[in-house]
Amino acid sequence: MAERAEGRTAAVGVRSEVGRLRTVMLHRPGPELRRLTPRNNDALLFDGIPWVGRAQEEHDAFADALRGHGVEVLYLSELLTEALGVEEARARAIDLTCTDLRLGATLRAALVARLGDLAPDELAGVLMAGLRNDELTGVHSLVTGLLPPEEFLIDPLPNLLFTRDSSVWIGDRAAVTSLAMPARRRETQLTELIYAHHPRFAGVQLILGWGAEPVEGGDVLALAEGVLAVGVGERTTPAGVERLATTAFDLGLAHTILAVPIDQDRATMHLDTICTMVDTDAVVMYPNVAHRLAAVPVTRDEGGTLRLGPSRPFLEAAAAAMGIDRLRLIDTGLDPVTAEREQWDDGNNTLAIAPNLCVAYERNVETNARLEEEGVEVVRISGSELGSGRGGPRCMSCPVLRD
Numbered sequence: 001m002a003e004r005a006e007g008r009t010a011a012v013g014v015r016s017e018v019g020r021l022r023t024v025m026l027h028r029p030g031p032e033l034r035r036l037t038p039r040n041n042d043a044l045l046f047d048g049i050p051w052v053g054r055a056q057e058e059h060d061a062f063a064d065a066l067r068g069h070g071v072e073v074l075y076l077s078e079l080l081t082e083a084l085g086v087e088e089a090r091a092r093a094i095d096l097t098c099t100d101l102r103l104g105a106t107l108r109a110a111l112v113a114r115l116g117d118l119a120p121d122e123l124a125g126v127l128m129a130g131l132r133n134d135e136l137t138g139v140h141s142l143v144t145g146l147l148p149p150e151e152f153l154i155d156p157l158p159n160l161l162f163t164r165d166s167s168v169w170i171g172d173r174a175a176v177t178s179l180a181m182p183a184r185r186r187e188t189q190l191t192e193l194i195y196a197h198h199p200r201f202a203g204v205q206l207i208l209g210w211g212a213e214p215v216e217g218g219d220v221l222a223l224a225e226g227v228l229a230v231g232v233g234e235r236t237t238p239a240g241v242e243r244l245a246t247t248a249f250d251l252g253l254a255h256t257i258l259a260v261p262i263d264q265d266r267a268t269m270h271l272d273t274i275c276t277m278v279d280t281d282a283v284v285m286y287p288n289v290a291h292r293l294a295a296v297p298v299t300r301d302e303g304g305t306l307r308l309g310p311s312r313p314f315l316e317a318a319a320a321a322m323g324i325d326r327l328r329l330i331d332t333g334l335d336p337v338t339a340e341r342e343q344w345d346d347g348n349n350t351l352a353i354a355p356n357l358c359v360a361y362e363r364n365v366e367t368n369a370r371l372e373e374e375g376v377e378v379v380r381i382s383g384s385e386l387g388s389g390r391g392g393p394r395c396m397s398c399p400v401l402r403d
């Protein structure tokens with residue numbers, strides 16, 4: 001529980017994937033998406049050039065669907081702007097942004113001064129959308145003179161949309177993650193500023209932190225109280241799992257971590273691209289991997305040493321760690337081609353609002369139909385533009401409070 005500045009108490013904490021969702025942090029896509037071009041979209045981890053206005057409409061509908069189910073929606077950009085009203089946060093933001101070695105001393109000094117003159121909302125805007133060389137007028141340095149006009153002096157962060165990855169609540173702690181891909185690394189500086197300085201999160205203790213062994217929130221599933229599944233693949237590394245496990249055990253936040261090796265592919269970049277929970281004892285999973293997904297239980301012995309158990313089929317290992325007889329697999333039963341198409345379009349990336357109630361992209365018609373046949377109510381949202389960044393409803397949401 002955290003004390004708000006004005007003395008009221010803001011509830012925080014996540015101990016489940018499916019407990020009723022009370023508060024969530026989203027990021028409404030903004031000017032940072034307008035930075036995407038056919039020349040930079042691959043490096044910026046988008047598979048196309050989204051129509052920004054339509055992406056915003058789709059995102060507004062997503063947020064409305066959540067509010068319609070009683071969920072409080074916090075926006076990352078608003079939290080960031082408010083956090084930057086705190087002088088210490090502002091100084092740190094400018095300092096971190098301007099350490100970039102591409103800048104050189106002269107330009108760095110000029111940028112520090114220029115950013116220091118901005119109001120909190122303007123500064124937040126630059127931190128999110130970046131700054132092109134030709135947008136910095138009136139500064140003459142060797143670096144600005146030699147760099148092409150379209151070069152970014154501060155990189156844009158179009159993947160802020162995927163708030164799932166840049167922080168994750170484990171119990172009542174906010175874990176600031178450490179993102180693997182260069183295009184996303186700076187995002188966690190912003191989430192750290194929010195949690196460290198926004199009055200809403202006063203008193204919340206942070207764990208992990210940016211710039212360390214990679215752990216991404218999309219790989220972390222809170223299967224049950226004290227049990228986390230953590231994907232190990234393109235993003236979260238074995239060393240990241242070691243740090244997460246050590247931290248969670250030290251703080252009594254978990255007793256078992258299931259390390260789940262996943263293919264090192266873009267299509268399966270995070271565990272939540274192939275498996276999400278839809279009930280306290282049920283998951284929906286990409287059928288093309290369901291038969292071979294395995295988990296290695298990580299525990300700690302009394303001497304404090306991390307211990308790896310034998311690798312077992314994921315469902316078995318998860319049920320054992322959760323202390324239940326069986327973790328049900330909602331088998332989408334799709335033929336491999338349809339399954340592959342719908343997985344690519346984040347059909348398995350559902351966001352639970354409550355047990356047996358989830359948000360999913362409408363385009364994954366067959367996966368959604370199977371979920372409904374199994375008694376899971378599906379709130380459908382459009383994601384034709386949002387999906388071009390390869391992320392679905394779970395990726396686009398960071399739960400801050402769940403029952």
Ligand SMILES: NC(=O)NCCC[C@H](N)C(=O)O
Pocket residue numbers: 044045046159162164165181184217218219269270272273389390391392394395
């Ligand atoms: N949890 C998720 O799977 N997040 C989706 C992240 C998509 C983003 N374009 C990325 O490549 O990191």
